[in-house]
Amino acid sequence: MKQQLNIVVNGEPRELFIEPKTLLVQVIREHLGLTGTHQACDSSSCAACTVVVDGMAVKSCSILALQVNGREVLTVEGLAQGPNLHPIQQAFIDNWAFQCGFCTSGQIMATKALLDENPDPTREEVQAQLDGHLCRCTGYNMINEAVRDAAKRIKAQKETANSEKGAK
């Protein structure tokens, strides 16, 4: 029997009727057509499908969609503000932090959760947070640099915003 699911995805309220066994990743990719979230394994061991649920990085293949009923889900499609890329996205581009790009949305969403929690992580802290995220292309170091570069950009952005506020 299908059940009702009410979630907010990338700021938009969505109402769906789904089989209870439906995974969050299936709702995101198949029901909502948000294919930026990828799945690279069948054993919950690659973290490519990571999205942010109420501020927490979650593997969307390892959670039933109904478990996030009533919550806010952020996917890679929801990160940019209109035409402006999020500083994490820009830092990933500028630091060549992806190659094939298949695991990238998971890396970016985990970074979002990390930087919201820890705005100035060390190389080791980034490694700890992103350790479960498999990437076959980059060798990870350039991702790590991008994450720390993103932290700096976000900090600078906040400082600018604060000084503008102060000026007013």
Place this chain on the structure above:
Amino acid sequence: MSEYSIIGKPTPNVDGPAKVTGEARYTIDMTLPHMLYGKLLRSPYPHARILSIDTSAAEKLPGVKAVITGKDTPGGKWGLWRRFRELSDQQALATDKVRFIGDPVAAVAATTEEIAERALDLIEVDYEPLPAVFDPIEAIKDDAPMVHEDFPSNINATRHIEWGDVDAAFAKADYIREDRFVLEAAHPCAMEVHNSLASYDKGTGRLTVWTSTGSPYFVQQNLADALKMREGDIRVIKPHVGGHFGGKNSTMPDSVNAAILSMKTGRPVKIVFNRDEEFTTTEHRTAQHMALKLGLKKNGEIVAFEVKAMTNGGAYTGLGATTLYLTGTFITMPYKIPNYRYDGVRTYTNIVWGTSIRGFGSVPGKYCSETQLDRAAKDLGIDPLEIRRINAVAPGYTAPGQYTFESCGIQPCIEKMAVRVKEKWPKIEQDEGIGYCAFAYMTGGIFNWIDTPYAYSSAHIKVNWDGTVDLYSQAADVGQGHNTVAAMICAEELGIGLDDIRLHMGDTAHAYTDLGAWGSRETLMNGNAIKDAAAQVKQKLIDIARMKLGENIAYDFVARDKRVFLELRPERGVSYYDLVKDAIRHNDGVPLTGTGHYTPHNKGMISPAYAMGIMAIKAKVDRETGHVTAQDVLVVHDSGQIINPLGARGQTEGCIHMGLGYGLCEEMPMDQGMLLNPEFVDYKILRTRDMPEIEIMHVPTYEPNGPFGAKEAAEATIAPAAPSLANAIYQACGAEFFSNVLKPEKVLKAIRAKEAQNNATSQAKK
């Protein structure tokens, strides 16, 4: 001012915005209206005769639209070694017998993936299990089961390479050592599994296939063979590809069966492998046995080298026969070896087959030769870096009948390494060591097993009236960053900006041939084709500029910064955009286009150019647990003129990741042909915490065969990682390794063996 305005500048990926926003479409993201989902039923036996297949129950399942077996397929065989038809040994579905666990025997198309999977359970296959063979040494025995009836002794391919007088040279050598090695298989592990979407148009008889491949051209040619169709009736499109690493050269049963099911049902059909299928049924780096005999003078000079390789080919050919050949050549590089002999045998066995994984031909062989060289150096009392310096080649070096290094920076690379190592690692702690490995790799292969009548690479550009450029090629960006390189080369040649270039890549219908992304070929081969196309347009623009400016014919023009101007008097010039308008309007509206191509000629047997260098790894071993840590990596690399430093660094770091995995943890254990670790839970690739920091230094050379002097940067640095690591451990504690994958138990065993040997020696001295 640098010679170039774009080449050599760190340039963010042109696909970046799409890839960080989720806009980039991979085949796996695509659906079409009315689309069906296909699934393959696979053999549970490594070797068995198919007696009968009953699909009636599956056909009756609601939602099932087609069930096919071997007899329902067009029956064409295919392979990359198309020029040798007997090696076209793949087929859509097994007809007479299955040859490995996972060989497909039936395919289903249904309205959902779940129904397709349920239908597979309803297919009854009656097998007669046959004796199977899993090891190459067993496979060549007289009484071994035959994997393919027309290949006696299961010999799929052999290769002999020889120059000089090897036996005479060994007879005169001061020092000879022989070592035997067993190399483990490894999987490419692309993050996007193999998958294809096929749509057949019954009205026109034409087929379109979107697929995750490294070569749309290969897929088109192989589909034509498999389906017995004309190549021009098949359009193959490569969307963004989620990783390749050599595992996506061969055309696999996903695209062929999706096509056949689409023909049967008249609906688009998509087949996506799951991760288990990806591990158990797609191509991997071949496991092999190797035996090496090395002869040196007292001073460390190599006088003779003999190599034997026997590779566990698996059930089909793929590019394994090419890997076999390259194993015999890359193992000699970048050293002067006056007398050399190689004999390689690739055997058919009842396992999934091995092929051309990243750095193909170089990875297992270099592991053996470079660890052997360290042992020889120690025996002779020569520093490991010094023995590499003594033997390293100079520019212009030719291995008779095989290859010539035109640009060649190996000597300066070694010199730079010697200086940097002293600065970087002034002190080595207890149980730490530094290991070296020198390496060289091709920049695109001069091989035509695919039997193409076309250029190895072509590109076509169309210039619009507003000056924007549409660039068309079948070349494949598979994540390595070729789209960025292609746009940079085109923009540099025309003297315009990256934002002026629009890419239309990887579509067989819209672009001329390019053989795809393998053997590190796109930068040089496709780059030359693009440069050729752009140069033709540039010449047309220069002709117009010359007329407009009324210049003396002796003056040379350059195109740069969106202008065409006199090289010696830059103030005299015309805007690129104005010239384009004139070129089109004043030429009866004739399209402004350029069509370029590249095919190597008279460049030996392997490649027009070779990237090379030397790697050093500092590593530490825990003598109690056997745990090995790669602490720090240093690479000095001659990649010619680097096109995009960001991309080149990314490729090098990725190579080291995969190469260290080969040396530390990646393996494919099998039991009677069954893979025991077909998931990322059990198949360990290195994680971010496992990665050391990497320092990359360049020794720029100018490669005359490369566009703007460029050579490859995508593969050379994978092979040296594992041997550098093993050599570091050897230097740290004397433990010797005759196999890759330095798992703690293997390391402990090697340490104990060394200790026992030392004790015996000291006992004997007493």
